[in-house]
Amino acid sequence: MTEIEIEISNDFLPISMEQLSLIQKYLDIKKYEESNHNLVNMILWLEWYPLFCVEEDNYLLLLGIHEGELFIYMPLCEDEYFDEAILKAKSIFDKYGVNFVLSCFTKEAMDKVLKLFPGYCACPARESYDYVYSVEKLKTFAGKKLQKKRNHLNAFYKEYENRFVYEKMSQENIKECKEFLENWKADSDDDFLQAERRGVQRILDLFGKINYSGGCIRVDGEVKAFAIGSKLSDRMCQENIEKADSEIRGLYQAMMKEFLSHEFSDFEYVNREDDMGYDNIRQAKMAYHPEFMIEKYRLCREGEANDQES
DSSP states (O other): OOHHHHHHTTTSEEOOHHHHHHHHHHHHHHOOOSTTSSHHHHHHTTTTSOEEEEEOSSEEEEEEEETTEEEEOOOEEOGGGHHHHHHHHHHHHHHHTOOOOBOSEEHHHHHHHHHHOTTEEEEEOGGGOEEEEEHHHHHHOOSGGGHHHHHHHHHHHHHTTTTEEEEEOOTTTHHHHHHHHHHTTTTOOOHHHHHHHHHHHHHHHTBTTBSOEEEEEEETTEEEEEEEEEEOSSSEEEEEEEEEOTTSTTHHHHHHHHHHHHHSTTOSEEEOOOOTTOHHHHHHHHTTOOSEEEOEEEEEETTSOOOOOO
């Protein structure tokens, strides 16, 4: 543990299995459509972003740490308690003598914060913007804009028409999904990627214990792709995880289409998260033509260079 982790753990609870249902209860109250305010996402990245919580009478605060820096997520509460929660959060940062850092705040939430703290301004965090798509469009791949993706999809269906099957994730196939994950990018020396693999393993281990839906595709009897998603709001789901054998043309497109068609068909939108600032991921996400982006902001002092957006 880092020095700041040890220090704050004296006052706040490190997230454990016992707190997961508590966090989900508060997430269900607010129903943020932002991808980081999602239990599956939080558990997935626990190794990269250690998480702590403090519950008060009317709200729950989630504190994270990244590269030794303390930050706070948007408060989990009814709107009427937002200001109270933010003021409590500020007192926590003041207590530890660290900068007041807000992570993944939407424009609406940041506007509320700025009313409380004159002298600050909002800096856009473009690398954290969420890409939101029409579920219907990704179930059909219809239209000229998705023609190239549809070509890949059709190539898969033509080649593997009688050789693939979609299955809902279950206790019967979860072991095979884990075995597929063990071989996925196993030889990569990318620390971030390997942390992600371990995070996905945690999510698979929690199958049936937290709320998410999953599905997999078998090709010639073997699991070659799987996806996991969860509910954000009444209209929006989130695709948290999508892994596939990249050697099979069109498999990623097929996994997306089959997964949304079987597990989230009744939702209007799917949040496919951010691009983390990687150009190749940004290009890949833009190629699916999002319906809109969910903008996110950091809190900056007045006069700081606003060079976040690119």
